[in-house]
Amino acid sequence: MTEFVFDDKIREVIKKALPDDTSLHGTPPELRYTYLPAAHVRALRPENMLVVGIRGAGKSFWWSVLQDEANRAVIGSAIGLGRKTQVSAGFGEKPEPERFPGKDVINALLQKGFETRFIWKTIIFRHIAQQQSPENFRRLETWAERTAWLKDNAEAVENIIYKADEKLESEGIHHLVLFDALDRSANDWTVRNRLLRELLQIALEIRSYRRIRLKVFVRPDQMEAPEVTSFPDSSKILSSKTDLYWPRHELYALLWQYLSNSDDGEVFREGTSRMIGVRWQQSEGIWMVPEELRDDEQQRRILHSITGPYMGRDRRRGFPYTWLPNHLGDTRNEVSPRSFLAAVRHAALVHRQRPDQQNPLHYEDIKQGVQAASQIRVKEMKEDYPWVQHLLKPLSAISVPCPIKDIEHVWTKGKVLEILKQEIEEAEERVLPPNIARGTEGVLKDLIDLGLMQQVSGNRINIPDVYRVGYGIGRRGGVKPAAMKAGTR
Amino acid sequence: MSGHPVFFEQALTKALETVKQFHGLAQEITLVRDFRGRIRLLLPGSAVDYRNKERTIKRLAAALSAALGGYGFPPEQMILYNEALAVAANELSDRFALDQSDGMTIHLLDRQITGQDWLKDPFASQNSNPRATLFGVKGGVGRSTALIIWAWHLAQRGKKVLVFDLDLESPGVSSTLLPLEAMPDFGIVDWFVEDGVGQGDLITPEMLAVSPLASGSRGDIKIVPAFGSKTGEYLPKLARCYAQSAEAASWGERLEWMVTSFERNEQPDLVLLDSRAGVHDIAAVAITRMNAFSLLFAVDSAQTWRAYSFLFNHWKRHARLSDLRQRMQIVAAMVPETNRGEHLKRFREHAWDLFREGLYDEVPAEAADAFTFDLNDEEAPHYPAPVFWHRALQEFEPCAQAEGIEGKMAAEAMGLFMDRADRLVFAGVDEDNAK
Numbered sequence: 046m047t048e049f050v051f052d053d054k055i056r057e058v059i060k061k062a063l064p065d066d067t068s069l070h071g072t073p074p075e076l077r078y079t080y081l082p083a084a085h086v087r088a089l090r091p092e093n094m095l096v097v098g099i100r101g102a103g104k105s106f107w108w109s110v111l112q113d114e115a116n117r118a119v120i121g122s123a124i125g126l127g128r129k130t131q132v133s134a135g136f137g138e139k140p141e142p143e144r145f146p147g148k149d150v151i152n153a154l155l156q157k158g159f160e161t162r163f164i165w166k167t168i169i170f171r172h173i174a175q176q177q178s179p180e181n182f183r184r185l186e187t188w189a190e191r192t193a194w195l196k197d198n199a200e201a202v203e204n205i206i207y208k209a210d211e212k213l214e215s216e217g218i219h220h221l222v223l224f225d226a227l228d229r230s231a232n233d234w235t236v237r238n239r240l241l242r243e244l245l246q247i248a249l250e251i252r253s254y255r256r257i258r259l260k261v262f263v264r265p266d267q268m269e270a271p272e273v274t275s276f277p278d279s280s281k282i283l284s285s286k287t288d289l290y291w292p293r294h295e296l297y298a299l300l301w302q303y304l305s306n307s308d309d310g311e312v313f314r315e316g317t318s319r320m321i322g323v324r325w326q327q328s329e330g331i332w333m334v335p336e337e338l339r340d341d342e343q344q345r346r347i348l349h350s351i352t353g354p355y356m357g358r359d360r361r362r363g364f365p366y367t368w369l370p371n372h373l374g375d376t377r378n379e380v381s382p383r384s385f386l387a388a389v390r391h392a393a394l395v396h397r398q399r400p401d402q403q404n405p406l407h408y409e410d411i412k413q414g415v416q417a418a419s420q421i422r423v424k425e426m427k428e429d430y431p432w433v434q435h436l437l438k439p440l441s442a443i444s445v446p447c448p449i450k451d452i453e454h455v456w457t458k459g460k461v462l463e464i465l466k467q468e469i470e471e472a473e474e475r476v477l478p479p480n481i482a483r484g485t486e487g488v489l490k491d492l493i494d495l496g497l498m499q500q501v502s503g504n505r506i507n508i509p510d511v512y513r514v515g516y517g518i519g520r521r522g523g524v525k526p527a528a529m530k531a532g533t534r
Numbered sequence: 535m536s537g538h539p540v541f542f543e544q545a546l547t548k549a550l551e552t553v554k555q556f557h558g559l560a561q562e563i564t565l566v567r568d569f570r571g572r573i574r575l576l577l578p579g580s581a582v583d584y585r586n587k588e589r590t591i592k593r594l595a596a597a598l599s600a601a602l603g604g605y606g607f608p609p610e611q612m613i614l615y616n617e618a619l620a621v622a623a624n625e626l627s628d629r630f631a632l633d634q635s636d637g638m639t640i641h642l643l644d645r646q647i648t649g650q651d652w653l654k655d656p657f658a659s660q661n662s663n664p665r666a667t668l669f670g671v672k673g674g675v676g677r678s679t680a681l682i683i684w685a686w687h688l689a690q691r692g693k694k695v696l697v698f699d700l701d702l703e704s705p706g707v708s709s710t711l712l713p714l715e716a717m718p719d720f721g722i723v724d725w726f727v728e729d730g731v732g733q734g735d736l737i738t739p740e741m742l743a744v745s746p747l748a749s750g751s752r753g754d755i756k757i758v759p760a761f762g763s764k765t766g767e768y769l770p771k772l773a774r775c776y777a778q779s780a781e782a783a784s785w786g787e788r789l790e791w792m793v794t795s796f797e798r799n800e801q802p803d804l805v806l807l808d809s810r811a812g813v814h815d816i817a818a819v820a821i822t823r824m825n826a827f828s829l830l831f832a833v834d835s836a837q838t839w840r841a842y843s844f845l846f847n848h849w850k851r852h853a854r855l856s857d858l859r860q861r862m863q864i865v866a867a868m869v870p871e872t873n874r875g876e877h878l879k880r881f882r883e884h885a886w887d888l889f890r891e892g893l894y895d896e897v898p899a900e901a902a903d904a905f906t907f908d909l910n911d912e913e914a915p916h917y918p919a920p921v922f923w924h925r926a927l928q929e930f931e932p933c934a935q936a937e938g939i940e941g942k943m944a945a946e947a948m949g950l951f952m953d954r955a956d957r958l959v960f961a962g963v964d965e966d967n968a969k
Contacts, residue, residue: 357903360961361860363913371911378910444896446909501909502883510908514899522896522906523850 049319050350054312055304056393056405062307063390077331079110080302081120082295088287089124091219091258094248095282097265098289099496100429101381101422104262105138107289108225111260119329131213131220133172135165135259138226144172146188148229155236159192161243166202167192169247172222173257174205206254213256225262228429233475238270246276264429269494270479293370296385297344298334303386305332317347352411353404365411372415372510373422375496381422384511388418416514423515426497432478433497435465436488437516444519446507449500453485462488540603542571548601549573550633550640556594557636559587564641565632566614572605573598576643580617656823656854657790661797664959665805665826671841673811675867677831678706679930680921680948681808682747685711685755686932686939687952688804689748696802697745698722698793699760700820701810702772708759711745713933718743721761722792723768726775729788738795740764747932747939753803758796776815786819793824804959813845822849822858827959829919831867834881839888846892859893859905859915863958865951866918874922881918882909889916919954922947 081089088096089107098104110116112132121128133144140147145168146154154164171178171191179201185191195202213220224244231237241263248259268274274283291299304313305325310332314325323337337343345366356362363371373380373388392406392414399407426433439459443451456462462481469477480487489506492498501507508518540548549565553575564576575598577584584591595612606612633640670677678701685695699708702723719740728734741762745755761768776785783791797805809820821828832838852858864885869877886909893915895904907914924947932939944952 354961359860360958361915362905363907363911364961367913371908371913374910376910441899446890499909501886502880507909509910513908517899519896519898520894520906520908521890522894522904523847523891524855524893524895524905 048350049316051312051316051405053405054309055316055351056396058304058307058309058312059389059393061309062303063386063393065390074106074110074113074116076115076119076329077306078303079116079119079331080299080334081123082291082298084288084290084292084295086124088289089120091125091130091221091260093285093287094252094259094261095245095286096260096262096289097268097286098262099264099375099379099381100425101383102289102291102379103382104264104289105225108134108137108223108262111221111223119331126221127218129216129218131218133220133222134225135168135172135222136224136227136230138229144168148231150188151230151240152232152236154189154192157189159189159196161239162247163192163196164188165240165244165247167195169222169251169259170195170202170206173209173220177205177209179205206257210254210257218256220257221260222258223260223262227261227263228267228476232473234270234477234479237267237476238272241267242273242276245273245279245282249278249282266430266479266495291380291382291385293367293380294339294341294344296370296380296382297348297366298339299382300386300389301334301338301347302332305334316350320347320350351404352406353408356408356411358401362408365408369411369415372514373418374509375511376493376499376507376509377496379496383425384418384422387421388414390414391417415511419511419515422511426512430495431472431474431476432465432469432481432488433492433495434516435461435468436478436492437497437512437518440508441517444521445513446501446505446521449489449504449506452489452506456485456488538603540601540605542605545571545573545602545605546632546642549575549598552597552601553594553640554633554635554638555597556590557638559584559590559594559638561637562639562641564643566643572607573602574607574612574614576614576616578616580615656825656857657787660794661805661825663797663802663805665793665807665824666955666959667807667809667817667820667824667826667828668831669809669817669821669828670811670831670867671813671845672833672838673704675831675833676921676927677811677867678710678808679927680829680831680865680867680951681707681806682710682930682932683939683944683948684952684955685745685806686747686751687944687948688956689751689753689755690941692752693803694753694800695748695755695804695806696796696800697755697757697806697808698796699757699808700789700816701808702760702775702816703810705760707808708757708761710931710933711747711755711757712743712759713746714763716743716746717759717763719762719764721759721765723761723771723775724765725792726785726788727771729792730774730777734788734792738792742796742800745933750938756800756802785815786823789819790824813841822852827861827863829863829865829955829958831865831921832881832885833867834877834884839884842888843892846888850892855893856905862889862893862915863954864889864916864918866920869920869922871923874920878918878920882916885916885918886914889914919951921951 085103085107087093089111096104110120112134117126117130118128121130134141136145146164151164155161167188182191182194185194227241227244228237230240244261248261251257251259301313304310314332317323317338318325321337321343323335325332325335327333338347345364348366349364352365354360354364356365356368369388370380370385373384388411392410395413396406396410399409423434436456439455439461440452443455462484466477466481469475478488478491480491489498493500497508497512499507499509513520546565546567553563553565560577562578566574566576575594591613592609595609598612599606599609631639632642668677668681681697685697688695697707697711699705699722701707708721720737721741724737725734725741728737741758742756743759745757748755765771793805807820807824807826809817820826830842832842849855849858866878866881894906897904897906907916911917924943926940926943927947
């Protein structure tokens, strides 16, 4: 029996289904492309207040999905949220003055002497109380006025929130207030850290209510600074922390979600049915990824039917199924689904027919796709951590793994830290590496914390492929390839 | 001096005595004794380095030539230079120090077998089944046990496995897989001796046995042991094993020929070669010349890594490096029960260094077709396939126990290893068959 293999049509499905930019920037995602990994269920349940995920892991995605009623209807039952759940945005990437104050407003409030704590409480109060808040509060037009009012009316505030909670309880529904993109709440570390600490503290206090919950989405590095968690009982919130981690099989399941629900999704659904006899079913008009397609071995078969079995002419270059996520992972092997989808999409985009072509995608396509995803990752890092590129770019002269002192030497010789400080001082966002005060040793720690570098035995540093390639850094090896010998020398 | 014949036993002593008189010449001098026992002198460096000692060298060559008689060479052929011959490091490692005095060490390099197999091309193997060599640079790390459990696991899955016990110096797999009563008449040592006089074919039908270990499974394990029930005296045979055959075929060529003939008859799904441990010609042939995948067993110790780096640096110069390195896979042997994660992390880093510096390509940023792998690349040759230490494996005699191998124990100790090894040897085969 000959096994079913995908033909070139699948490449078109990939190109059409996968978005060129998966970051949503606040708009609700398309229902049909919402995939809920089993590992994220816990993070999204109302009782879990602190959700940690690397850049691109889906923080803003879930922030947005939870607010969208149609999306909630699909995933709500899995995460313990009824249809009538109320969800509000307490902070987000894009300024929405009616719902929360933006960075500049927060900054102005702080300058006027408002306490961080009251700024957050005002936002939360306004969402929870809504029409139950007093007329004179509702009439206020600026966040400064509202915050001032809140401070002066502590007892009324407490009463209103209490009653709101009672009402939610009697109706059996939750009210969630979501916070995302908190790195955009201020321009420097001290203020950011304080804002986050106070917010977490409030999240903890609010736990005493029955139906009101905050959900705070943060990146792991935002939790690194000791002052963020330096408040009584912080361990309670840290112990309930959940991660938006993407295991390999979930990345592929996400890919299947896209392929099966695209306009030409039939190509994929029919192919997989013929290949492994799986039955596709719809729920609310959306094709649900069947359990069999979450299984490693089946996923491997499906992918390899699209890509061929090897990452080269022979097996020893690895297998596409593992190679793809492996080359996109940081030092903790964390892969952002955004990088993953970008790599697959670019592989389909750059595809060209090759003489030894047997499958819709060639391993060279995949390699190029991963390189493109590397570049995207580097761009994302630049957005989130502008200082990273200042430190990494000068390293293109070296190869890894290398002794720590080689890296420090490059930085010292090029006065990299001094230039970095100077440029960041002049920039709008004055966010330096958190440990820059400790010099090269400090920034090295920061890069290690971010998953960009890892320390290996013998006081050496390695940089994982996704960043090594993205920043144009070589890898040491004992064999000098012929192509290099034939080069300029 | 004529009239006093020099015999084999005296030649070495005479050479030593003569050379010691020239102690200022070099710090290290090697006496090379060839197959016939003739002795020459090997000096470090090249002839150019001794330009100002030309007369001394001439006197030494003449003295040696005179002293050694039939076991010497004419003076002009007496002195060899290390660099001119490109003597390989591992070949020199076989030498041992005979004498150390006056700031000079005199070594002996005894060339009893052809050697050099490490660097030669693979045989034009005609095998259609995959082969895997299990090798350890040091013995006693559970290599043979792993082979047996893997073979058993494959038999459970319906595979036909054919095992060759090449660990002739300490045959283990043979007796573990075969109880005494199941032994065939002859083994590999017998074959080499008989083949030496052209009668190998006569005993091949009596060299193969079926292991009772796989009796309950869909597949089977057959074994060509190191010795058989009629082998008789083992040591005299072993000593003659490595001699050239009547047709002057090398040991490796003869082994290849023997293995192929069994493959032709048995049509196995996989051939497993239990190589002897250490840097030895059997291992050289089994790893580099038989077109086999190599599972390189290692424990995380400085000794082990040094010994391997010795081999790897040697292979770096191999003409067929690009083929060779694609067939390698490191195995973390005897991974302790506690702190497995930490242990494997350290192991992985050391293995990465070994492979990177020995066999991986140097790459600028992203070379299109470079053979190089990141530290955490789980499919990379350096990424260890672990064999976990397990109490039940310490007194491992599966044939002596009624229940044989316990599946749960096998999975616990070797599940990850076997997954990896299966994929290594069958990845291409199974997928090709599926097409």
